[in-house]
Amino acid sequence: MTEDYKIRVQNVTKEYDLFKTQADKLKSFFSIKTNVPHFWSLMGISFDVKPGETLGLIGVNGSGKSTISNIISGIIPQTSGFVDVRGDTSIVAISAGLRKNLTGRENIRLKSLMQGLTNNQIDNMMDDIISFADIGDFVDQPVKSYSSGMRSRLGFSIAVHIKPDILIIDEALSVGDDTFYQKCVDKIAGFKAEGKTIIFVSHSLRQIELLCDRVAWINYGELKTIGKTKDVTKKYREFTKWFKGLSKQQKVDFETDKKQIQKDFDINKYQNQVIETEQKEHPDEKRVAAKIKKRFYSSVISEKMPKLTVAFTWLVVFATMFFCLVNISGHSISHIVKNPSSIVKPSKTLKLPGKLEQASGIKKHHKTQKMSVK
Numbered sequence: 001m002t003e004d005y006k007i008r009v010q011n012v013t014k015e016y017d018l019f020k021t022q023a024d025k026l027k028s029f030f031s032i033k034t035n036v037p038h039f040w041s042l043m044g045i046s047f048d049v050k051p052g053e054t055l056g057l058i059g060v061n062g063s064g065k066s067t068i069s070n071i072i073s074g075i076i077p078q079t080s081g082f083v084d085v086r087g088d089t090s091i092v093a094i095s096a097g098l099r100k101n102l103t104g105r106e107n108i109r110l111k112s113l114m115q116g117l118t119n120n121q122i123d124n125m126m127d128d129i130i131s132f133a134d135i136g137d138f139v140d141q142p143v144k145s146y147s148s149g150m151r152s153r154l155g156f157s158i159a160v161h162i163k164p165d166i167l168i169i170d171e172a173l174s175v176g177d178d179t180f181y182q183k184c185v186d187k188i189a190g191f192k193a194e195g196k197t198i199i200f201v202s203h204s205l206r207q208i209e210l211l212c213d214r215v216a217w218i219n220y221g222e223l224k225t226i227g228k229t230k231d232v233t234k235k236y237r238e239f240t241k242w243f244k245g246l247s248k249q250q251k252v253d254f255e256t257d258k259k260q261i262q263k264d265f266d267i268n269k270y271q272n273q274v275i276e277t278e279q280k281e282h283p284d285e286k287r288v289a290a291k292i293k294k295r296f297y298s299s300v301i302s303e304k305m306p307k308l309t310v311a312f313t314w315l316v317v318f319a320t321m322f323f324c325l326v327n328i329s330g331h332s333i334s335h336i337v338k339n340p341s342s343i344v345k346p347s348k349t350l351k352l353p354g355k356l357e358q359a360s361g362i363k364k365h366h367k368t369q370k371m372s373v374k
Contacts, residue, residue, distance in 0.1 A: 005086070006166060006197040007049040007072060010295060011274060012081030013267060014042040014067050040265040041067045043221040044274075045081070052195040054188075056202065056212035056229065058236055060243075062259075063218045065201045066093070069168050072199065080267060080296040087165025087197070090115065092156045100144035104135060104154050107143055115162045125161050132187075133157035134180065153180055160187050167191060170201040185210070205233050220258040221265075271296060 018037045042064045049055045057065045070076045071083060073091040091097070098107050108129050112122045130139050133154045135146070143151060159167060173184050188211055191198060200211055208215060208229065215232035217224040225232055246254065275292050282288065326336055329346050336343050 004050065005048040005084075006051045006053070007086070007199070008082070008084040009048075009068070009072065010046045010082040011270075011292075012042055012045045012068065012071060012083060013040060013079045013265075013270070014064070014071065014076075015040050015079040015267070037263060039259075040079075040221055040262045040267075042071075042078075043262065043265050044270055045218065045223050047216055047223065047226050049197060049199065051197055052192070053214065054192055054198040054200055054212045056200045056208040056215040057218060058202070058205070058208060058215060058232070059218040059224075060220075062220070064221050065218050066170055068218065069170050069199055069201055072166075073168050078300060080271075080300060082295045082299055085166065088115065089166040089168060090159040090162055090164035091168040091170060092152075092159040093170035098143050098151060098155060101142055103142055104133070104139040104146070105130075107154065108158055111158050112162060115164070117162065129157045129161045132161070132183065149180075156184060160191070164196075166197045166199070168199045168201075171203070173202065173204070173207060205237065209233055221262050 016039045018039055045064070045068055047055075057069065059065050067076070069091065071078050072085060073089045074085075075091065097111055099110065102110065105126070108126060109119075109122055112125075113119075133139070133150075133156075135150050135154060138146060138150060139154075143154070146154070156169075167188075169188070173181055188198065188200075192211075198211075200208065202208055212229045214227060215229045215236075216226040217232050217236055225235060243251065243254070271292060275289050278285075278292065279288050285291075325343050326333055329336065329343050331339075331342050
């Protein structure tokens, strides 16, 4: 892969734990072993996107197209692999990044502020965003009352007016009428003319062929092929024609087999395969294994609590429980240390700390003296 790129994705994987209960999820967060099954949405995806290029992502539902676009945009972290994005990204998907309890106008301001724009800049482009979205008086209504088409139009309008370096469009043109669709196509064409980098996710091969320079076909978590739009879309059409020709049971069996492969994926085995491949390609290079390990995990944000943090958390929990029991028992800490069993045997005599006990004794002494004087 060349160094002249806008986006680089190397050996990216994404694992999801198929939790059945909240208890399983909590155990996983604290790095406690469970028998929860795993599903690998991505199994080692690698590609580059050049500056000013429009790359299409195609594949059947559940293949990982949206997952990789969300990883590139920074919405979710990868499980392993290296992702380098050289520029600001803005993702356009149905309701992506929109707060349902806020109005359309409030969402415009919020998303724009999150992209680093000032209030003055937002005020200057507010009317253009509202006009392009064409949602009328609904702009001052909560987004939760919008249709999917209205949410998509608002999200697209915000994203293109922010003018990011990299625009990621995930099925945002699949809703809405023909008039809005043409406005979007014209806007994307304008972005391309400006040299912007675009990732375009769609099931519509007609849209892909119209807008994309190259296409990546992601097939059940794997990169099937990447190349010129005409070549890849031809292969994908052949695949869909073959799949449609299968019987209902054959389709079920095919999809079941593919999903089982995603469940059985072994990240360590895949890492060893990458190491072997690179050692063959660069036999004179030293520390290949260390280099691959760094590529796999150096930029990964863990979604589970580190073991050191788990140990510290449990230490704090036990310390808190201990001091609470000591307080309830009425004994001093030194007494509990000498007689641990007394922690569950509350004292019947209230023992005050030294200074308080001494002060209490002085008060009693003064009271006795006053009574004797009388």
